[in-house]
Amino acid sequence: MNKYLERLLNGLWKENPVLILMLGMCPALAVSTKASNGIGMGLSTLAVLVLSNLVISLLRKVIPDDVRLPAYIVIVASLVTVTELLIEAYLPSLYDALGIYIPLIVVNCIILGRAEAYANKATPGLAVMDGIGMGLGFTVALTLAGLIREVLGSGTAFGLQILPKSVEPIAIFVQPPGAFLVFALIIAIMNAIGIKTRQRQLVESGCDGNCAMCTSMCENPKTPVDEEAAK
Amino acid sequence: MKDLILIIITCALINNVVLSQFLGICSFLGVSKQMKAAASLGGAVIFVITIASAVANLLYNHILLPLGIDYMKTIVFILVIAALVQIVEMFLKKKSPAVYKALGIYLPLITTNCAVLGVALTNVQNEYTFMESVIAGFGTGLGYTIAIVLLAGIRSRINEEDLPAPLRGAPIVMISAALMSIAFMGFSGLSL
Numbered sequence: 001m002n003k004y005l006e007r008l009l010n011g012l013w014k015e016n017p018v019l020i021l022m023l024g025m026c027p028a029l030a031v032s033t034k035a036s037n038g039i040g041m042g043l044s045t046l047a048v049l050v051l052s053n054l055v056i057s058l059l060r061k062v063i064p065d066d067v068r069l070p071a072y073i074v075i076v077a078s079l080v081t082v083t084e085l086l087i088e089a090y091l092p093s094l095y096d097a098l099g100i101y102i103p104l105i106v107v108n109c110i111i112l113g114r115a116e117a118y119a120n121k122a123t124p125g126l127a128v129m130d131g132i133g134m135g136l137g138f139t140v141a142l143t144l145a146g147l148i149r150e151v152l153g154s155g156t157a158f159g160l161q162i163l164p165k166s167v168e169p170i171a172i173f174v175q176p177p178g179a180f181l182v183f184a185l186i187i188a189i190m191n192a193i194g195i196k197t198r199q200r201q202l203v204e205s206g207c208d209g210n211c212a213m214c215t216s217m218c219e220n221p222k223t224p225v226d227e228e229a230a231k
Numbered sequence: 232m233k234d235l236i237l238i239i240i241t242c243a244l245i246n247n248v249v250l251s252q253f254l255g256i257c258s259f260l261g262v263s264k265q266m267k268a269a270a271s272l273g274g275a276v277i278f279v280i281t282i283a284s285a286v287a288n289l290l291y292n293h294i295l296l297p298l299g300i301d302y303m304k305t306i307v308f309i310l311v312i313a314a315l316v317q318i319v320e321m322f323l324k325k326k327s328p329a330v331y332k333a334l335g336i337y338l339p340l341i342t343t344n345c346a347v348l349g350v351a352l353t354n355v356q357n358e359y360t361f362m363e364s365v366i367a368g369f370g371t372g373l374g375y376t377i378a379i380v381l382l383a384g385i386r387s388r389i390n391e392e393d394l395p396a397p398l399r400g401a402p403i404v405m406i407s408a409a410l411m412s413i414a415f416m417g418f419s420g421l422s423l
Contacts, residue, residue, distance in 0.1 A: 022401070025260070026345050030253035073313065077306040085302065100352050103305040107345040109257065175416065176251045180409035184402040192397035199401035 004129045011133025018141035022198050023109040027101050029179040035158050038146030040094040042139025048079045050131035053119040057127035060120045072115045080105045149173045235366045242370030248346050249378040250412040255346035269383035273376025275334040279341045283312050284368025287351035288361050308351045
């Protein structure tokens with residue numbers, strides 16, 4: 001298969017950052033109250049991810065290995081600030097809905113994780129495709145969770161009423177506990193139908209115990225997904 | 232004084248950083264396997280968030296605002312927090328080996344914990360004074376510790392139960408977190 005297309009599909013499904021790799025859970029839980037918020041957050045992250053992958057890939061021979069993480073953080077933080085200012089200027093309603101979670105894209109593990117695991121070794125073209133794939137995977141997962149919570153919790157989908165008015169929505173699903181419940185059920189369903197996720201790493205080892213440097217902190221950066229792919 | 236107590240209660244219980252704001256989820260799920268590790272991480276988080284809130288507040292009010300570059304806050308805060316954790320780690324290693332032994336391995340984990348940056352940014356948004364920022368940081372850290380220690384307690388019991396296979400691992404931990412979150416929603420009824 002075309003290796004550019006392969007990067008795209010890899011992020012979208014095979015290594016979906018939220019559903020399979022279980023990265024970026026904080027924003028996934030926080031902004032999935034509505035499907036439209038999920039899309040907004042997903043696309044903002046996608047923009048930052050594509051640009052940071054591109055810049056890091058272009059600078060991969062310039063940045064000394066010892067100071068690479070601080071360098072990446074500066075690059076990502078600058079891109080996030082630009083994105084934040086653009087959203088504030090052109091999409092004020094999205095800015096209000098996402099609030100503090102826009103600047104917090106800086107500490108989203110997906111971005112530094114991809115920089116560390118892929119972009120600093122790949123050519124700019126592949127790195128950009130990887131960013132688009134991962135960003136789309138993130139967007140799809142957030143929109144899916146947002147859609148489930150919005151339908152169950154307020155009876156609407158993308159703001160349109162779809163459940164009859166006589167059905168009382170289950171308000172708990174748009175409140176914080178609903179986020180945990182919906183993601184717990186999504187993972188349980190994936191377990192039940194035999195889709196392997198990296199949840200063990202999420203809850204069994206402190207490996208993912210930090211939000212940004214998950215990949216670099218791990219002693220064994222190979223994920224079960226990678227190991228299976230190698231077989 | 233009354234305001235400061237209200238800020239602690241709000242940050243620790245009503246707007247619990249993990250259970251209602253979803254910051255620091257990764258470490259909340261990852262390090263809650265054992266009570267002792269959870270308590271140590273909680274201690275380290277309280278320590279770092281309190282100091283980071285103080286430093287971030289001083290930087291924002293005395294350097295960024297006067298220079299008119301407050302839009303740089305995200306970049307400045309994340310770098311300051313990363314540097315701060317390093318300094319705290321080196322300081323503890325030298326001056327207080329006992330504390331370092333207890334908290335040491337968790338300190339690097341905190342560098343990019345979203346809760347630390349989240350509190351620094353929220354403090355700026357709420358226009359807190361220096362004292363209020365420090366107290367808000369302390370309250371948030373306290374809320375994090377309460378949540379992670381409670382979850383560790385629940386998880387130690389869950390491990391003995393015979394669960395349906397698909398629910399083992401992350402799903403049951405997140406369902407426990409959902410139930411804790413429902414319980415914490417009760418605090419929003421406090422009339423402050």
